[in-house]
Structure formats: structure tokens, C-alpha cells
Amino acid sequence: MKRSTETSGRTRWRQVLLSFLLSLFRGALPDQIRYSIPEELAKNSVVGNLAKDLGLNVPDLSARKLRISAEKEYFVVKPESGDLLVSNRIDREEICGKKPLCFLDFDTVAENPLNIFHVTVIVEDINDNTPLFKQSKIDLKIVESTKPGKTFPLDPALDSDAGPNSLQKYYLNDNEYFDLTEKQTPDGRKYPELILKHSLDREEQNFHQLLLTAVDGGDPPQSGTTQIQIQVTDANDNPPVFSQDVYRVSLQEGVPPGFLILRVTATDQDEGVNAEITYSFHNVDEQVKQFFNLNQRTGEITSKNDFDFEIANSYTLRIEAKDPGDLAAHCSVQVEILDENDCAPEVIVTSVFTPLPEDSPPGTVIALIKTKDRDAGENGEVYCQILGKAEFILKSYSKNYYKLTTDRTLDREEISEYNITVMATDKGKPPLSSSITITLHIADVNDNTPVFHQASYVVHVAENNPPGASIAHVSASDPDLGPNGHVSYSIVAS
Numbered sequence: 248m249k250r251s252t253e254t255s256g257r258t259r260w261r262q263v264l265l266s267f268l269l270s271l272f273r274g275a276l277p278d279q280i281r282y283s284i285p286e287e288l289a290k291n292s293v294v295g296n297l298a299k300d301l302g303l304n305v306p307d308l309s310a311r312k313l314r315i316s317a318e319k320e321y322f323v324v325k326p327e328s329g330d331l332l333v334s335n336r337i338d339r340e341e342i343c344g345k346k347p348l349c350f351l352d353f354d355t356v357a358e359n360p361l362n363i364f365h366v367t368v369i370v371e372d373i374n375d376n377t378p379l380f381k382q383s384k385i386d387l388k389i390v391e392s393t394k395p396g397k398t399f400p401l402d403p404a405l406d407s408d409a410g411p412n413s414l415q416k417y418y419l420n421d422n423e424y425f426d427l428t429e430k431q432t433p434d435g436r437k438y439p440e441l442i443l444k445h446s447l448d449r450e451e452q453n454f455h456q457l458l459l460t461a462v463d464g465g466d467p468p469q470s471g472t473t474q475i476q477i478q479v480t481d482a483n484d485n486p487p488v489f490s491q492d493v494y495r496v497s498l499q500e501g502v503p504p505g506f507l508i509l510r511v512t513a514t515d516q517d518e519g520v521n522a523e524i525t526y527s528f529h530n531v532d533e534q535v536k537q538f539f540n541l542n543q544r545t546g547e548i549t550s551k552n553d554f555d556f557e558i559a560n561s562y563t564l565r566i567e568a569k570d571p572g573d574l575a576a577h578c579s580v581q582v583e584i585l586d587e588n589d590c591a592p593e594v595i596v597t598s599v600f601t602p603l604p605e606d607s608p609p610g611t612v613i614a615l616i617k618t619k620d621r622d623a624g625e626n627g628e629v630y631c632q633i634l635g636k637a638e639f640i641l642k643s644y645s646k647n648y649y650k651l652t653t654d655r656t657l658d659r660e661e662i663s664e665y666n667i668t669v670m671a672t673d674k675g676k677p678p679l680s681s682s683i684t685i686t687l688h689i690a691d692v693n694d695n696t697p698v699f700h701q702a703s704y705v706v707h708v709a710e711n712n713p714p715g716a717s718i719a720h721v722s723a724s725d726p727d728l729g730p731n732g733h734v735s736y737s738i739v740a741s
Contacts, residue, residue, distance in 0.1 A: 279645070282331070283369040286339035291332050294322065294368065298329020301364055303357065305329050310359055316598040316615055317353035322368070324355070331366075339370045340407040345435075347410060354615055354648070356598055361612055365645045374412040374465025378404040380473035385459070387441075387477045388573040390486070391449040396442065398428070400565060400577050402530045403438035404461035404471055411464040420458040425477075427459075432563040433581055438530065441475070449479040486574035487513040487524050489566075494580040500554040501587050508539070511546040513568035513576055520571055529567035529577060539564060539582075548580065556586040557621035588626040588675025593619050594683040602690035605659040613639065614651040614685055618671045626675040634668040634682070641669070651685070659689040660726040691728040699723045 282295050298305055303313065305328060313324050323334040343349035349370040354363055381402055389399070406414040417439040419427040426442040439459060457475040462468050490512045498508060515522040526546045528536060539562070540549045548564070564580040598615040620627040631641055631649055640654045651669065665687045672680035699721060706719040725732040 294331040297331040311357040376407040377469040378406040378461035378471040399441040415464040485516040487568040487576040489578040500556040506550040529565040590621040591679040592629040592671040602688040616649040693731040697723040697725040
């Protein structure tokens with residue numbers, strides 16, 4: 248990539264990427280904006296001027312109480328300027344792993360009047376990880392009768408970065424006997440394979456040392472190396488041969504530990520002990536060894552731990568079959584994990600506006616709610632509903648985001664507190680659901696006039712009563728609370 252393009256990309260992160268949508272809220276403000284930032288920005292770095300992008304006046308921010316509403320606050324609003332600042336470490340690899348697009352969604356809330364805005368911050372990868380090999384040295388034994396064109400799979404390098412900053416290419420130092428090619432697993436991981444270019448002669452040279460380099464696509468690029476040490480052995484037997492180069496199998500994620508997944512089979516044309524084959528994992532991630540067992544004698548692969556589709560939906564196992572003469576063959580096993588509806592949806596309340604004045608108009612926002620389900624497909628599609636409580640409704644305003652609002656005028660003197668149950672249900676078979684209860688307190692307003700206990704009073708007064716003598720008792724009450732319900736008396740006419 249040209250430097251001018253890279254420079255443009257680095258300055259672009261301070262800009263709002265998308266045009267603002269016209270708001271349905273008061274004031275025709277935008278209700279969704281997007282920013283783009285690189286990961287690992289220092290704390291208090293400015294993402295953008297949120298107040299300006301929302302059309303809010305900085306002097307009004309204190310009264311508007313502009314704030315972030317999110318599960319985990321990576322950002323904060325600076326009240327003096329309206330700037331959106333980084334408040335926590337943002338590590339793209341920790342948040343999104345290898346996903347090609349990484350973003351953080353959250354709501355911003357402004358009060359007086361109440362406005363809710365959806366904000367998306369795209370987190371761009373920086374080249375902060377170096378490709379690394381698991382071992383600093385790779386040992387190989389190759390029989391001298393091996394024919395040119397034979398390939399030998401090697402350990403891949405690991406790079407946590409994504410996109411162009413991830414591992415891009417392998418290089419082998421110049422040499423007479425070996426070349427290098429790249430292969431790719433179904434999940435997109437690149438791994439190198441050594442290719443024999445010319446026949447080996449043990450008597451002429453019984454040892455070869457090579458340097459393998461892995462390079463990423465950053466600017467500047469980063470690289471890691473490992474040494475390949477090759478011992479040339481006598482040609483005294485035949486190598487094992489697998490029945491298949493690639494095995495494929497699909498598993499439900501709910502299979503128990505010890506479940507027989509597959510049996511790989513290799514044969515050797517030699518006789519006796521020279522035909523005895525030992526199976527082992529070859530060039531696999533540590534994660535593979537946590538979930539799979541391999542019987543060294545039979546080639547049976549069994550489950551070791553519970554699979555979780557939401558963590559990993561496929562695995563590639565490299566299997567090596569080796570005879571007593573250290574001759575080896577390799578195959579790959581591609582395991583696809585099928586999703587089951589084993590994750591109930593979550594209901595997350597990001598903001599609650601309580602107490603609520605009883606004279607709030609219909610449509611007043613009470614709470615902001617987010618749902619999420621770790622399952623995939625229909626198992627992960629969620630719909631939300633209120634159980635009972637006709638006074639309230641749910642309104643969807645973004646994917647998986649809801650506003651809980653009033654649907655009618657409330658009366659504190661009739662009901663002073665509501666317990667509102669919101670249930671989320673997925674579309675799996677059978678469906679799973681979960682619920683959460685929000686307690687809403689109703690605040691009193693002075694909406695009731697005092698009422699006398701009688702419409703009229705008839706009083707008989709004896710003559711010659713002294714001044715200050717009690718001649719009657721009147722009583723009135725007010726259902727409002729506190730000062731709103733305190734009653735005082737006065738004579739307006741006589």
C-alpha cells in the first residue's frame with residue numbers, strides 16, 4: 248500500500264464516517280453516528296466532539312446530563328467540551344479476536360428533554376503483534392530415497408492481528424534442496440509446507456539447516472523466525488500411507504466427553520515391527536489438544552471436553568502417522584461444530600429513568616434495553632415482550648436495542664410502583680427465554696385539589712359567644728404526597 252493511502256487511513260479515524268440520520272426525537276437531531284479509531288489509544292484520547300455531532304450546545308451539557316449508557320464503558324463524555332474520550336484500554340484482539348470488522352455499540356443519553364442516540368465506534372487494527380512460531384527449532388527426519396516433490400507440513404506462526412496486519416507470507420532462505428509453499432486451513436489460517444526439490448544423498452550431506460521466516464502485512468512489517476534442522480536417514484523401509492488425505496466430520500456441540508468422532512487409518516507395506524504405526528497430533532493449536540484425544544495405536548479421535556459453537560465452530564486437526572523408521576505420513580481432519588440452541592438470550596438494562604413523574608406524557612422513555620444471544624442463525628434471533636402491564640410498550644430502535652416507554656398517562660395515587668417484567672425469547676426449537684424485572688417508582692406531582700369531607704356544613708352558633716370560641720370543625724384531604732398533600736384553610740367570604 249502506498250504511504251499516501253496509509254496516511255489518509257490514519258487521519259480518517261477522527262472523522263464521522265456516516266451521514267447522520269434524521270432523528271425522530273425532538274429537535275430533528277441525528278440518532279445514530281459512527282466513528283472510527285485505532286485500537287490501543289491512550290486514555291483520554293479524543294474520539295470526536297460528540298456534542299457537536301449531535302447538534303447540542305456545549306453550555307447546555309450540564310443541564311442535559313449527556314452521558315454514555317453501555318455494559319462496559321470504554322468511553323466517557325467530557326462535560327466541559329462535549330468531547331468523546333477513551334476511558335479504558337481498547338484491545339481489538341481481546342474484544343473481537345480475528346473478526347474482520349470490530350465495533351463497539353453504545354447509547355448516549357441526554358435529558359431535559361430526553362434524547363437517546365445510538366453510537367458505533369469502529370475499532371481498527373494496528374500492527375501491535377509479531378508473528379511468532381511456537382518453537383524456535385523444528386526437527387525433521389527425511390529418508391534419502393524420498394522422491395522430489397514430497398511435501399512436509401510445518402508448524403504455522405501465530406499472529407493475533409487481523410486483516411492486512413496479520414500473517415501474510417512465509418519465506419525460506421536460499422538453498423539447493425528445498426522449496427516452500429503455503430497452504431490454508433478452512434478457517435483461513437496459513438501454514439507452510441516444505442517441498443523437496445532434489446534427491447538427497449546421505450553420504451554426501453546428512454544434515455541440512457534452514458531458516459523459515461513469517462512476515463505480516465504491517466507498515467513497517469514485523470516478522471518471526473524458526474530454524475528447520477533436517478536429518479537425512481538411510482533408505483530402509485516404506486513410509487505409512489493414510490487412506491485419505493482429508494477427513495471431514497460434523498458434530499453437534501452437545502456431544503459428551505469421550506464421544507468417538509472418527510478413526511483415521513494409515514497402512515505400511517513393510518512387515519513386522521516396521522509396519523507398526525504410531526499416530527500423533529502434528530502442528531496443531533493448544534486449543535485442539537484441549538478438546539480432542541487421539542489414540543496413538545488405533546487412530547481413534549474422541550472428544551475430550553464439551554464443545555461450544557459460540558467459541559469455535561470448526562477445528563482443523565493435523566495427524567501424523569509414523570513407523571519405527573521415523574518415516575511419516577500426514578493427513579488433516581476437518582471438524583465442523585453444529586450449533587444447538589443451548590444459550591438463552593440475555594436481557595440487559597443499560598439505563599433506567601426512575602422515579603418517573605406521574606404527569607409524563609405517553610411515549611416517555613423509562614429504560615433502555617439490549618438483548619443478545621450467543622447462538623447462531625435462528626437460535627440467535629431474539630424477540631422481546633412485556634409480560635402484562637398494559638401501561639407500557641417496547642419499541643425497537645436498532646438491532647437488539649429497545650426502548651421501554653409509557654403507553655398511557657400514569658396516576659401515582661392509583662399505582663405508585665410498577666414491577667415490569669421484560670422477556671426475551673429466541674427462535675430456536677425448542678425456544679429458550681430469560682427475563683428481567685425493572686422496578687419503576689412513580690413520582691408525585693401536584694395534580695389533585697383538596698376535597699372537603701362534606702360539600703356543606705350547617706353550624707348553629709349560640710349568641711354571646713366570646714371571640715375565639717370554636718363554633719365548628721371542617722376537614723379536607725389531598726391524596727398527593729408531601730407538601731403537595733398538605734392542606735391549609737382560610738375563609739374566602741363571610
